[in-house]
Structures are given as structure tokens and as C-alpha cells.
Amino acid sequence: MNDNEALQQSRTRVIEAISQNMYLYGVSPSIGRLYCLLFFSDKPLTLDEMKEELGMSKASMSLAVRTLLDLQMVEKTWKKGVRKDLYVVNDDSYQRFFDYFTTKWRSALTMNTSAIKKTLSELQQLLANPDTSEDVRKHAQTDIEKLERWVEYYGWLGKLIDSFETKEILDFIPIEEKKE
Structure with a gap:
């Protein structure tokens, strides 16, 4: 060859x-x-x-x-x-990753958070309705607890995305310069 x-x-x-x-x-x-x-x-x-x-x-x-x-x-x-x-x-691979990561993840975060908040509101209404059966109340309460953990996770994910946008992530994982 x-x-x-x-x-x-x-x-x-x-x-x-x-x-x-x-x-x-x-x-x-x-x-x-x-x-x-x-x-x-x-x-x-x-x-x-x-x-x-x-x-x-x-x-x-x-x-x-x-x-x-x-x-x-x-x-x-x-x-x-x-x-x-x-x-x-x-040529700026790091900036390209930051831009792509933050755009895609911010979009997913917004969509998921919106759906969860709407669902939490509807589940709270079910719990507030005196005509809701005990079985549905039990499931609604369990769902609320699970979804509240997701809200916490998405809060954390939002902070991670922010750290990419502000480049604070580089304080923890710096870009290593090529040694000549």
C-alpha cells in the first residue's frame, strides 16, 4: 500500500x-x-x-x-x-457541542416540564374533587410523588444546561490545551 x-x-x-x-x-x-x-x-x-x-x-x-x-x-x-x-x-468543536447540547436539551426539558406541570395540576384537581374514588386518589397521589421527583431532576438538568451556556462547566472539566 x-x-x-x-x-x-x-x-x-x-x-x-x-x-x-x-x-x-x-x-x-x-x-x-x-x-x-x-x-x-x-x-x-x-x-x-x-x-x-x-x-x-x-x-x-x-x-x-x-x-x-x-x-x-x-x-x-x-x-x-x-x-x-x-x-x-x-472548527470550534467545543462551542459546537455546547450549542447543540443546550439547544436540544433545553427544548426537551421545556417540553417535559410543561407536560409534567400540567399533569400535576390535573392530578391535584382529581384529589380536590370529593367525588374521586379512593382507588383513583391512591394512584393520583403516587403519580404526584413520582412526577415531583422528575421536577427535581429537571431542575438539576436545567442547572447543567445553564452551566454549558455560561461555560461554568469548564471550571469543573477544563479544556486541555494542546502541549507543543
């Missing part, structure tokens, strides 16, 4: 691993391959260059790039004399 083949084989290993785990970001492996193409590219690429390299349709490529832009994993860049949009990988 020559040096170029060895380089390509090592890149392919990373590309396959990353693309298979892109579901963590809610995207398909093909979008992961696009991300890795940009990551390993030594220059910004146009949609046409990416389409040609990956063999994707223009519509699929456009959607994939838009998805990566929304996730802040890639960004548009400019180069004098080039009329087409150029794209590069957003």
Missing part, C-alpha cells in the same frame, strides 16, 4: 465512524460523510464540488448543507473571485 492509499484508508475509517454516529445530532450518515468531506478538505468547497465528490443529488446536497449550517457544524466562507457559496467546517 502506498502512502496516499494509507492516508485515504485512515480517513475512511474516521469518516465511517463519524458518519455512523451522526444520529446523535439527529442526522443521517450521508450528512456525516459530507461533514467529514469538509473536515478533511484543505480548502473551502462549493455545493457542486461536494455533490461531485459524494455523488449526491443537488437537492440532497443542498438539504445536507443547510442541516449542517443549522447545527452550526459548517459555515459559509468567502473567497475573492469566487461567486458560488463556499463552505468550511466550523
Whole structure:
């Protein structure tokens, strides 16, 4: 195997691993391959260059790039004399994780907390109704106790998310600088 083949084989290993785990970001492996193409590219690429390299349709490529832009994993860049949009990988992996983590988890936290609070209110109404049977009261009270523990958990999770947004998490788990 020559040096170029060895380089390509090592890149392919990373590309396959990353693309298979892109579901963590809610995207398909093909979008992961696009991300890795940009990551390993030594220059910004146009949609046409990416389409040609990956063999994707223009519509699929456009959607994939838009998805990566929304996730802040890639960004548009400019180069004098080039009329087409150029794209590069957003190189700040830590910030990208913070942004993604906080956006996704804050959304889930809000949705779950809202559902739990509404349910707690309805269960309290059941308990307050004198016509509610003893069996339903017993189950409602048990549900309230369980859901109140979830409210405590979501309070903690909210603080964790806040620590990512403010970067206070770095006080506990600092980013280690590369030693030269």
C-alpha cells in the first residue's frame, strides 16, 4: 500500500465512524460523510464540488448543507473571485457541542416540564374533587410523588444546561490545551 492509499484508508475509517454516529445530532450518515468531506478538505468547497465528490443529488446536497449550517457544524466562507457559496467546517468543536447540547436539551426539558406541570395540576384537581374514588386518589397521589421527583431532576438538568451556556462547566472539566 502506498502512502496516499494509507492516508485515504485512515480517513475512511474516521469518516465511517463519524458518519455512523451522526444520529446523535439527529442526522443521517450521508450528512456525516459530507461533514467529514469538509473536515478533511484543505480548502473551502462549493455545493457542486461536494455533490461531485459524494455523488449526491443537488437537492440532497443542498438539504445536507443547510442541516449542517443549522447545527452550526459548517459555515459559509468567502473567497475573492469566487461567486458560488463556499463552505468550511466550523472548527470550534467545543462551542459546537455546547450549542447543540443546550439547544436540544433545553427544548426537551421545556417540553417535559410543561407536560409534567400540567399533569400535576390535573392530578391535584382529581384529589380536590370529593367525588374521586379512593382507588383513583391512591394512584393520583403516587403519580404526584413520582412526577415531583422528575421536577427535581429537571431542575438539576436545567442547572447543567445553564452551566454549558455560561461555560461554568469548564471550571469543573477544563479544556486541555494542546502541549507543543
